[in-house]
Amino acid sequence: MKKYEGLFQIGEVALLCGITRKMILNYEDLGLLAPTTADIASGYRYYDIRAISKVQTILDLRQVGMSLPEIGQYLNGGLSAESKIAALEEQKRQLDFMLAEMKARAVKSDEYAIEEIFLPETVCICTDYVAADIEDGLSAYIAAYETCINRRIPFAATSYHFCEFPEDILSDEFFKTENIPMCICISVDRKKAPSDAVIYPECWALSLIYRGAYENSVFAYEQLQKYISEHEIQGYGYPRELYVQGDFDADSEENLVRIVVPVMSKENGDFL
Template sequence: MKKYGDNLFQIGEAAKILGVTRKAILVYEEMGLLTPAVKDKDSGFRYYSADNLAQIRSIRSLQTLGLSLKEVAEYYYDTENIDAHLQRLLELRAGLDRNIQTLQTRAVRQGDLTVHSTALPRQVCFCRRYQCRDTAEAAVNLRSTYIAAARTGLMSKTLRFFTMRMTPDPNVLDLMCCIPVEEHFDGPERMEFAETSALCVYYRGPYEGIGDAVRALAVYVQEHGVQTTGPFRSIYLEGPPNRGENSGDYITQVSVPVKDLRGEQR
C-alpha cells in the first residue's frame, strides 16, 4: 500500500494517465496553477489527488486552445476582464466551438436559469450508480468513480464527466456517475451514450442548489410539451479543481436529452 493511500497518484502515474510530461506538471506548480495534495518533507515526493488530475486536464485543454500559461493563469484568476479573455478565444475559434461555449458559460449569473438548446456528444463512459444521502456523499462517490476510471489508463483527456439522475424526483440523489473513457474500454462499467439534442441550463452556484436548475428545466419541458429521451444530467464545467472553495462560482451544465430539436430556436 502506498505511504499516503491508494487515492493519491505519484507524479509519474499522473503524467502517464493524463499524457503529459513530469516537467509540465512541475512547471504548472512553479506558475502557481497547481498545488500537490501532498509533498513529502523527507523525500520531496509529490502526490496528486483526483482534483489535481482534473486541474491538470483543464490547464492542458486551455493550452490546446492556444493560450499561454500566463493567459491560463489570467483565465482562472482575473475576474475583471472576462470579455478580453473571451475575445482571445474567439480569435482561435476554428474547430473550437465547444471550448468557446464552455468559456461563455462563465458569464452566467447566479439565479439565471435560462433554458438553451445544445447537443450532447457521443461518448463511452466508465459508470457506477450510487444512492446518496446528500451532496457531500455524492461528491465522494463521484471522486471514487473518477479515480477508478483513471486507474484504467483509458480516461478521456477531453470530454467532461457528469452524473445522471436516475429518478425524476430532484430531491432524490440516485446518481449514475459517468467518467468518459476511450472507445475501446470494455470493462463491466462501460456505458455508451449516443450523440443527442438536448436542452440545458447553465447553473452557477454550489452543488447543493443543482436541484433548483433541474426543477426549472423540468418545468420548461412540461410547459412546452418537449419529449425527453433520457435522464437529467449534471455536467461539471467549473468546480473545485480551479474554483477552490468558492462554490458560488461553480458552473454546472444541467441538461436533458430530448427529441431532435434541429431547426428550432430557443
C-alpha cells in the first residue's frame, strides 16, 4: 500500500476544485483549512476527501457573499446563518434602492409608471411655508437648504430632500399654483441631527417619477389620483415630492422628482 494512498497533493485538489494552489495556501494561512498530513522530507502537503469537501464548502460560502474572515467565523461557530441573512437582506435593500434610482434617472418626460416602494426612515429639518406661487416655493426650498448649510448640519447620505403637501391628494383643490401650503424637509444625518429635527417613519408608498418643469407635474398627480380612486385605496397620507435631480430651475425639463403617497397597511390600518 502506498504511503499516501487515498490522499491528494495540493495541485490535484486545486484542479478538482477549479482554483489555484495559491488560494489553498491562503485558506491555510487564514486558518480555514489544514492539510491532512505533510511529508517532512519533501514538504508536500496531502489532503483527504474531508479536506477537499471543506474547500468546496469555503467556495460555496464565497458564492453567497461571505468574506474569508466571515467564513472563518462561521466555520468556528462565531457567525450564525441568521446574522448573515440579515446582512444580505440589507445589501439587497441597498441594491434595490440603487437599481430603482438608476431606473428613475432613465425615465422620459411622458412616462408615468406607478409602483409601490419602501421609504426608509428619514430625519429632516422642516420648515412650514405657504408659497405665493411655484417660484416662491422654490425660493423657500433653496432658503431652507442654505439654512442647513449655514448651520453646518451634515446631510443624509442616501435620503432625498423633499416637500410634503398637507392636503388630500383626491381633493379637487389639491393641485395649486398659488397659495401653496408645504412643509420643506431637508434630510440630515441621523447621528448628527440637532434637537429640532423631525423623524419621518419608514413606510410603504405609491411612487411615480416625473421629469420636467414643476408647473406641469399636474399630469403626474392626475395619474396618482386616478390610481388611488380606481384601486379604492382608503388609507393614504399627504403627498411628498422627493427631489432626485435638478438645478433649482423650476422651468427645467430635466427636473426629476419622485412623487410619493404613503399608503396604509391593509392588516391594521397603520402606515407601514
